Amino acid sequence: MLSERRLQVLRAIVQDYVGTEEPVGSKALTERHNLGVSPATVRNDMAALEEEGYIAQPHTSAGRIPTDKGYRLFVDRLADVKPMTQPERRAIQNFLDGAVDLDDVVARTVRLLAQLTRQVAVVQYPSLTRSAVRHVELLALAPARVMLVLITDTGRVEQRMVDCPAPIGENTLADLRARLNSRVTGRRFTDVPQLVQDLPESFEAEDRGTVASVLSTLLETLVERTEERLMIGGTANLTRFTHDFPLTIQPVLEALEEQVVLLKLLGEAQDPAMTVRIGHENEYEGLNSTSVVSVGYGSGGEAVAKLGVVGPTRMDYPGTMGAVRAVARYVGQILAES
Amino acid sequence: MLSERRLQVLRAIVQDYVGTEEPVGSKALTERHNLGVSPATVRNDMAALEEEGYIAQPHTSAGRIPTDKGYRLFVDRLADVKPMTQPERRAIQNFLDGAVDLDDVVARTVRLLAQLTRQVAVVQYPSLTRSAVRHVELLALAPARVMLVLITDTGRVEQRMVDCPAPIGENTLADLRARLNSRVTGRRFTDVPQLVQDLPESFEAEDRGTVASVLSTLLETLVERTEERLMIGGTANLTRFTHDFPLTIQPVLEALEEQVVLLKLLGEAQDPAMTVRIGHENEYEGLNSTSVVSVGYGSGGEAVAKLGVVGPTRMDYPGTMGAVRAVARYVGQILAES
DNA sequence: ACTGGCACTCGGCGCGGGCGAGTGCCAGTC
């Protein structure tokens, strides 16, 4: 159990280290924060904190830096999310309001997050699984070729080609379109499969094959690319990892290239409110010296996707968390409006 | 005018420097290439090449490295595009064949290019200006709200919301859809505006406002986001810029973030066959120590967009050019099929 | 429990010398 003052000391160490990027010593601490005690006392506290694994020395006779465990304690108990100021909020809203379509919303969100946090931003496209169908459109591009367009309530549009086993008449297509829409419009993706299961039976024998092709393509679209896409930005901010350069930056860039890794990363974050993964808490090895702050966002109350930032473990957690949360909130609003 | 042997020397210098990343001296040159002359002679040639500005010494008493001008000569007169091997071609084709839609084609192309060249890949989405309309779809999502979906012959799908001044009936909408398609299907984007100009007049007065809104949104879509999108990948390869690290990598990352810069970069490249911009030939300052190899690609014979790579001026030009050209060719094929 | 004092550690930095790759020049040869 750590005394109140020791927690204060830890907090001061984290704040100073984040600010200066240099190991912080006992003297500097007492000067910059009025802890009311002498450096010698602080030294004792630091020894105890080190003993417990919250801070460490890079070399003997250097100052201390927080460990992952130290940051964890800081985030959990010593810091509050720093809310955005009023002007900042307005700026966020204005910037996002200019978006013309979903791609644009995501692109703007990425830029915004990267700028606000000066870190690498990651934004997942609204997932399909938790979305609902707004409309399904079928277009005959050729006698035996149909384009399937799926529009979701999050504004996402997916299209697929369907090669039909037999030509399909315009009337049949219209019929199928109508019946399909009456069944699935407004429904959750997860519910769709059983809702359309018996649809082929209600058509003439000669059309059943075609109907089945269309349906199977639809179902594929629903599951296949689920949560698959995302957008990243602000990689130039990685160069501010000034310390040991190529060593840290390379694996991070590689991880960012691997969408699979990123999606898993966001996916792991359970807490819909806000998740912070610090250093080695990230399973992917290349990100062991970074922290990931992520949060869910969604058009309604419910989260349909995640967004977040990746930065050095030595980051301004309260500020970053504030920015991430604020952006998520406004993106949710935008999606709800569109 | 440079003698044949001096050109040989320049070629050897470029090849060695690209291989070793270290300034190359006269002795090493004679050992690795059988030029048939002694180091002393080569030294004289090098002095002449330096005089002409094709090579330079980083410091007195170090080897020589090619200048931008030297690379330019190398690319123009001393090297041939290195064709891909048969297995490589097959691999490219197989990899691209798996794509399910346009996004996927572009994404796969980026990955492929980055892997093949071990550099940063940039792929522009097929441009709208040179595309033709395959289909226009109108969906009533609410009484006075229409979704406009535009499908191009390059497989691109754009969608927009249209807020109508007045509710529009299902019949009117179907009518508009039919007339619109009969006029613009198969037509070039550039021709569309005048083709639809008089369309509102043929509708009842009460619907004209709505028709006009739909049309203006359509026209906006055609011009507004023209050539706007692109995808990049392989940024992790930047870490192989081992030399002077943060200095070179930062501006490059920044340039890559700025889509505008990249689009301008690709746009400048005039020659549809293949353009190589070396070092300071790039107008954007941050890319002064990189080279850009770009080429047009398209579904037919005509180029609808560009793709390319960005790498250090010290790159394997023949190999890179071969890879870029081959990928562009296969992407063109894939687009033509879909 | 806190403080001031003190001896100790060790990374960073600047200095200086040796090493070697590479050069330019020159006199000699085919």
Added chain:
DNA sequence: GACTGGCACTCGCCCGCGCCGAGTGCCAGT
């Protein structure tokens, strides 16, 4: 006249040295 071997010279790189100072741990004193 073109090429070659030889030679003196230049510098950047590397290594070891010693100083400096920030920071520490410990201990005796309040």
